[in-house]
Structure formats: structure tokens, C-alpha cells
Amino acid sequence: MRTEEYQRMYDLESNYWWHQGRRYIIEALLKKYLPKSNRSVEILDLGCGTGINFEVLNKFGIVKGVDNSLQAINFCQKRGIDSVVLGNVEELKVPDESVDVVTAFDILEHLDDEVALKSIYRVLKTGGLVFILAPAYQFLWSGHDEALHHKRRYSISEMHRKLSRAGFRMKKRSYCISFLSLPIVLYRLYTSLGSSRKQATSYVILPKWLNSFFVQLLRIEATLLTRLNFTFGISILCIAKK
Known part of the structure; x- marks a missing residue:
């Protein structure tokens, strides 16, 4: 990731709609798939960035991170x-x-994702679980992808194949941020065209009311994701079991 992006993330991700909404999705799915009231669960957070997701993960167990x-x-x-x-x-x-x-x-x-999955x-x-967003x-x-030094974006079927090759059994697969x-x-299509394409993350600062509205939409989506799967979205979500 480009150096300046860490500061931008740190400054924005507590309240920015994308990050807030994503944390609602993470928390809803952890509640569904992890044992109730088991604070001894060992959780390893990979690529934890500035650590904002620890706010959610700490509710479910003992969390360690690697970056x-x-x-x-x-x-x-x-x-x-x-x-x-x-x-x-x-x-x-x-x-x-x-690790649980x-x-x-x-x-x-x-990353070299197949090596990372192994x-x-x-x-x-x-019996342990891996929770993936990509x-x-x-x-x-x-x-946006170039600023964050991405190597690829995914389809659900591609991630499913890679998880299966690594030995995992799929528990849930869905698109999200739908x-x-x-x-x-x-x-994204506009900013990828010609001279308008820039190596910068696509943080668009919204009016507070619109930012809050987007957060609430994703909060609703988080609840629905515990019951169904979406066929289109900006991110993919996979939960797989060893």
C-alpha cells in the first residue's frame, strides 16, 4: 500500500461509510458462525492495517494480528x-x-493468494474457520486498486476454487456491499477512463447525512447477509472451514 494511504485510512475509517458498514457485516457474520459466549477463541487477523477491525474482533475472542x-x-x-x-x-x-x-x-x-491460503x-x-473479504x-x-497495490480482483467462483484447492470446505459465499x-x-468506471484515472484511493467525502444513510443501508445488508447470499456486489465474502 502507498505510504500516504495508511494515514488516510487511519483518519477516515472510524466514521467513513465503507469502513463502518463493513464492520457491521463482519460483526453480523462472526455472531452467526462463532460459538456463543466463547471468549477463549483464538483469532488471527491478517493484514490488519491500522487495527480498526479489532474493535469488532475483540468481542469474539483473543485477537492477534500480522502485518x-x-x-x-x-x-x-x-x-x-x-x-x-x-x-x-x-x-x-x-x-x-x-488458531481457531x-x-x-x-x-x-x-499476495500470492494460493500460497497465503495454504x-x-x-x-x-x-474445524477452524477463515473469514475472507476481497x-x-x-x-x-x-x-484505487493501484494506490492500494492490489494484484487482482475476484469473482466468487474463482475464490471458491482457490479455497477448495487449499483444502477448505465452503460454509458461505456471497457478494456484499451490494x-x-x-x-x-x-x-469506478468513470475514474478508470483515460486521463481521469489516478493512483489514489476513491475516498469521496460525503455530507454527514448521506454518509449516515449509506451506513444504515449497509447495516441492513449485514443483517440480510446472515440469512441469504447476494449475486452481485463490490466485494466478495467467503467463510470456509478446515
Whole structure:
């Protein structure tokens, strides 16, 4: 990720609609798939960035993180998080079958994903779960992806194949960030054209009322995702079991 993007994320992700809505989705699915009231669950968050998702993950167990950026770890420490270590997801320095849950939120697109999935499979206990979010659809590639140093975007079927090859069994597969797909698609397509394409993340600062409205739409979507799967969205969501 470009250096300046860490600061932008740190400044915006507490309240920005995309990040807030995504946390609602993460929390809703963790509530559905993790054992009730089991605070001893060992959770490993990969590519944890500035650590904002620890706000949600800490409700479900004992959370540790891995990131390959010292900047990311410094921002985590600003949030009071001291359980993140410097490391490479493709070569995790974690004992075999030692973790109950792995979360990989918008990280696989940065990596040799098949190597990373095998590494995740190795560290998970038998019966453990991996929760994955990743950007959807290669046709939406834009300067946003380049600024974040993405290597690819995904389809659900592609991620399913890669998880299966790594040994996982699929529990849930869906697109998400679906309610807001149309405006995001139009914006991304516009910014990917000709001279309008720039290597910068597509944070568009909205009026507070509109930001709040988008958050509430994604909160509704989060509830629906616990009961059904969407066939289109800006991100893909997969939950798989070892």
C-alpha cells in the first residue's frame, strides 16, 4: 500500500461509510458462525492495517494480528493495540493448528493468494474457520486498486476454487456491499477512463447525512447477509472451514 494511504485510512475509517458498514457485516457474520459466549477463541487477523477491525474482533475472542508494514503496526499502537507483529502472510511464523479463526479482510488481493491460503490452512485448527473479504470483479479495476497495490480482483467462483484447492470446505459465499453497487460501479468506471484515472484511493467525502444513510443501508445488508447470499456486489465474502 502507498505510504500516504495508511494515514488516510487511519483518519477516515472510524466514521467513513465503507469502513463502518463493513464492520457491521463482519460483526453480523462472526455472531452467526462463532460459538456463543466463547471468549477463549483464538483469532488471527491478517493484514490488519491500522487495527480498526479489532474493535469488532475483540468481542469474539483473543485477537492477534500480522502485518508486513511497520507503518501499519505503528498505527495499531496508536489505537492501543500491542498484539500485532511484523510478518509475511505467505510464511506465517505461527505454529501448525494453533488458531481457531483467521480473518483476511482485503488482504489476499495483495499476495500470492494460493500460497497465503495454504499458510492459513496450516495454522488453523481442524474445524477452524477463515473469514475472507476481497474486492470483486476485475472490470472494476481502477486507480484505487493501484494506490492500494492490489494484484487482482475476484469473482466468487474463482475464490471458491482457490479455497477448495487449499483444502477448505465452503460454509458461505456471497457478494456484499451490494445495496450501493450501482453508484460505486459508475464512479469506478468513470475514474478508470483515460486521463481521469489516478493512483489514489476513491475516498469521496460525503455530507454527514448521506454518509449516515449509506451506513444504515449497509447495516441492513449485514443483517440480510446472515440469512441469504447476494449475486452481485463490490466485494466478495467467503467463510470456509478446515
